[in-house]
Amino acid sequence: MIGCKYYGCSSLQNMKLPQYLIYCGSSVFSKCSSLQTIELPISMKSINKSMFSGCSSLKNILIPSSVTRIGRAAFYQCKSFKEIIIPKSVQYIDRLAFRYCRNLKAVYIPDSVKRIGMYAFSDCQEITTVRRGRSIYREYESMGLIATPPGNKEKIERMLPKYLHDIIKELTYKEFINCNMQLYENIKTEREYDYNYLDRVKCPRCGDWYYVDDGVCDTCGYPWNE
Structure with missing residues (x-):
């Protein structure tokens, strides 16, 4: 277990946790405002309460497929997040988990x-307050996309506030990852990428990912045009 010894460490920029680690204490990296990258072990069972709260420089994170719970305010005010994939091992996303992730544009929520x-996803978008007489209305400019597996939209709608319903789209995992999201620029191995056990390889020529079943890289045509 790692306790809170990194709490508020504003000079910490990069971190790799030991592979045997199963548990980190609450708020362990909270307010590490300069933290940009962190590698979580595949043995980790949960992202605990406020673990990365206030890590405003953390641009993305690969949640291991061993994680079953994302704790309360785990990524609160991670303002640099743009996309997030929640692996199919996750069963619970606690309150405030991604609140104030203002640059979060896309999230994939599995049917697990x-x-x-x-x-959990409140204030993940810009909020404009409009005064009309004595009443105050909030108009939401929603996130770009909340993707969910086909047949799961109604279930997710019951969990999320109504103002997010219009951005929930039913996409397969394959369709979501083909959106060329920045999250995948830092993925180095098939194991890191393969939350849904998709058979993908990284092209040795251009570096893009393609499916083995396709037999050829969509970007550069490797290996057909060697």
């Missing part, structure tokens, strides 16, 4: 998720 807590 049983519960999403209140305000």
